[in-house]
Amino acid sequence: MKEPQYRGVNELRRMFLEFFESKGHLAMKSFSLVPHNDNSLLLINSGMAPLKPYFTGQEIPPRKRVTTCQKCIRTGDIENIGKTARHGTFFEMLGNWSLGDYFKQKSISMSFEFLTNYLQIPAERLAVTVFEGDELVPPDVEAEVIWKNIGLTSDQIYRYGREDNWWGPAGQTGPCGPDTEIFYDMGKSKCGPKCGPSCHCGKYVEIWNNVFMQYNKEADGTFTELKQKNVDTGMGLERVLTILNGKNNVYD
Numbered sequence: 577m578k579e580p581q582y583r584g585v586n587e588l589r590r591m592f593l594e595f596f597e598s599k600g601h602l603a604m605k606s607f608s609l610v611p612h613n614d615n616s617l618l619l620i621n622s623g624m625a626p627l628k629p630y631f632t633g634q635e636i637p638p639r640k641r642v643t644t645c646q647k648c649i650r651t652g653d654i655e656n657i658g659k660t661a662r663h664g665t666f667f668e669m670l671g672n673w674s675l676g677d678y679f680k681q682k683s684i685s686m687s688f689e690f691l692t693n694y695l696q697i698p699a700e701r702l703a704v705t706v707f708e709g710d711e712l713v714p715p716d717v718e719a720e721v722i723w724k725n726i727g728l729t730s731d732q733i734y735r736y737g738r739e740d741n742w743w744g745p746a747g748q749t750g751p752c753g754p755d756t757e758i759f760y761d762m763g764k765s766k767c768g769p770k771c772g773p774s775c776h777c778g779k780y781v782e783i784w785n786n787v788f789m790q791y792n793k794e795a796d797g798t799f800t801e802l803k804q805k806n807v808d809t810g811m812g813l814e815r816v817l818t819i820l821n822g823k824n825n826v827y828d
């Protein structure tokens with residue numbers, strides 16, 4: 577990145593929504609923080625939470641491509657607040673969704689284009705993670721190949737398991753799938769050459785998650801391919817601003 581150029585929340589929010597509108601997405605307003613017809617959540621915790629009826633087929637989406645900037649509170653993160661440089665009580669999640677439209681190739685290439693062309697974040701400061709596979713689901717080779725074709729080197733790509741690179745309702749049935757997470761390398765590491773994106777020392781800050789809803793978890797614990805595959809992404813507005821403004825933590 578050249579000299580850090582000050583950017584504010586309104587500017588980044590607008591840039592993101594306009595970028596995805598230019599790619600055929602419908603920009604929708606943030607939904608309320610209080611979930612509507614969803615007893616599983618106290619407060620909205622991600623961009624995808626208010627869109628669940630579109631994923632489950634309960635409601636027809638207004639368009640197959642949607643983008644939002646969603647107000648979020650992640651109650652699960654409360655213990656981290658004040659201890660890390662990247663967690664806040666309240667945050668906004670920028671996201672783009674494909675509801676049965678594009679899949680991995682387009683999703684990853686749009687994320688890369690936005691970060692490196694629009695925000696001018698140097699590609700060499702990025703690291704990504706992909707699902708390494710396990711006894712139930714094969715590795716996400718497709719995502720890894722897409723990242724390589726885009727130009728990331730092998731040492732920028734990390735393979736992790738279900739703990740890190742899987743998104744879906746824990747222990748429940750329903751749509752789920754592997755994800756690929758994009759991290760910004762802050763440069764300094766307290767823990768030596770073994771440090772990677774799964775380390776919490778602060779060197780790698782997760783900025784964007786691309787979830788590929790590819791499977792349905794069945795009642796017997798097996799995973800079957802979904803006919804309609806979806807993409808669910810979430811980017812941290814405050815975290816990206818921290819980086820763009822050359823700061824070390826979201827509070828600054």
Ligand code: SER
Pocket residue numbers: 621622623624671743785786787808809810811
């Ligand atoms: N649902 C995923 C997340 O919250 C991607 O939006 O990280």
